[in-house]
Amino acid sequence: MKGLVCRNISKRYPTGKVALKSMSLSVESKGIFALIGRNGAGKTTLVRILATQMMPTSGTASIDGIDIIREPGRLRQEIAIVPQEARAIPWLTPMETVYSYLLWRGFESGEAKKRARKALNDVGMGDQADKMNQYLSGGMKRKVLVATVIASEARIIFLDEPTTGLDPISRSDLWKMLAKLKKERFIFLTTHYLDEAEKLADSIAIVEEGKLVASGTIEELRGKVKYPYSIKLLDGNTKVPKVRGKVIKGLDGSIQILTGEDEAYSVSKELIKKGTKFALGPLTLDDIFYSLVRKKIEGDDDGDEEENW
């Protein structure tokens, strides 16, 4: 069967910690799939299981019909990964790093050199390719690692937090590269930057405490929240109109009203009439994430919230 399918995957570490609780998931194996969730939610655990580095305690999964438990050898022909905590080996140059990785994938030496050089150019590390990794900045080292999988032929690519530590411009450069790459490959990425997931991913899954909270396209996720629209009042002193929805006070003094489509329409008409400045839009992934994952927002430092019937 095509696609990535997880069936009741559970993982209990030897310490007794249960990191995944009967996780089931089914996504198309093309484009970009983003897995999001808080620290310790179980993202890396799932990635390591799917990339055949670790056995699940129970359950199974397959990618394009290749079973991760019974056919790891076959799957390993197709996958490549940059682990979350991978480091560029300090005594290698970027060129040597990518080149040797391609040799491990079985490339002939000349072909490996060509591909390595090109991938390093693509990530903007062309002119640093022959300096030792230890003299590069943190973000540059990260790019070297991303270059290894970009240079590879793997059809399925796992990137566990690839953009952590990248500056905004490098990050958007990497986005462009991933957007190009996804035309031929399936990219499974985890990230804490929700705007990144929203911009890049064709489908998204949210995990919390080892369980799947929701998955689907951003539209589908939006359909799962109670109030899919957001109205933002920049002036915190504005009198909040009475409406069915949620009111959140931001740290910057702004007020955000989460509400349904019809209500959003009528409230905005009312606000226009009064001449109040506001921004209206569908919920961003940030808002969706908050409302799906955070059950108790009240009293939290990100803003006060009250139901506003």
Place this chain on the structure above:
Amino acid sequence: MEMKRRIGSQILASILVNAIYTMKNYPIMLVWTFLSPFSLLLVIFFVSNGTLLGVGIEGALVMSMVLSGISMQGDLSHLRNDMKLQDMVVSSPTSALIYIVGMAISELVYSAPALTVLGILAVLFIHTTIMGAVQIFLVMALMFAFSIALGFMLSTFSSDVIQSWAFSGIVSTFLSTIPPVYYPITYIPLPYRYIAYLSPTTYAAQIAQNAAGYVSVPAGTVVVDWIVLIGVSILILFIAAKKTRWRER
């Protein structure tokens, strides 16, 4: 689009990363790896007024094989735990066997300069028959396979490089400090000799020393030495194949 994968490339990758690039970029490593087998040899040479030179050279040869496994344990543990390189390799077409073969060769490449000098010294100062030389070579090969298998297995158990130092310390006490490699076993007073017999290196040393005529052991004992050495090596290879955590549980 099936791609033809070259095993030669996969083996070369390990040799480059773990030996060639290290030596190229950190030349100090060359000095160290070159010196390490000679330090004890010099001590033995001076202390024995030169009489144990041959035994010492033989010992250094056997010991450099044992050290390969010990240093591979440290190298692999570092690459696995600190660099997460092994995770990248596990999720790639390179199998555990090819990875370990490449890494094992990389340890030989690493010690090549020292081995060359020891080899020349051996030819100059150890006078033995062809059969004797073959025996010494086989003992070295066996100790190499044994220590590499042990080193690889242990590296997959350590979760951090500090822990791997502890493994190295224990293994090296057991395989290189206790056994009489640089001198004949008869130098050890009797009750303590039994402790030495707990280490496979002792049997290896006994075979090598007998082959070069430095000690004279009955033929039956040599056969027992071989049986113990081969048995222990097969056991370790078997345990390593079963227990090594290429894919974590």
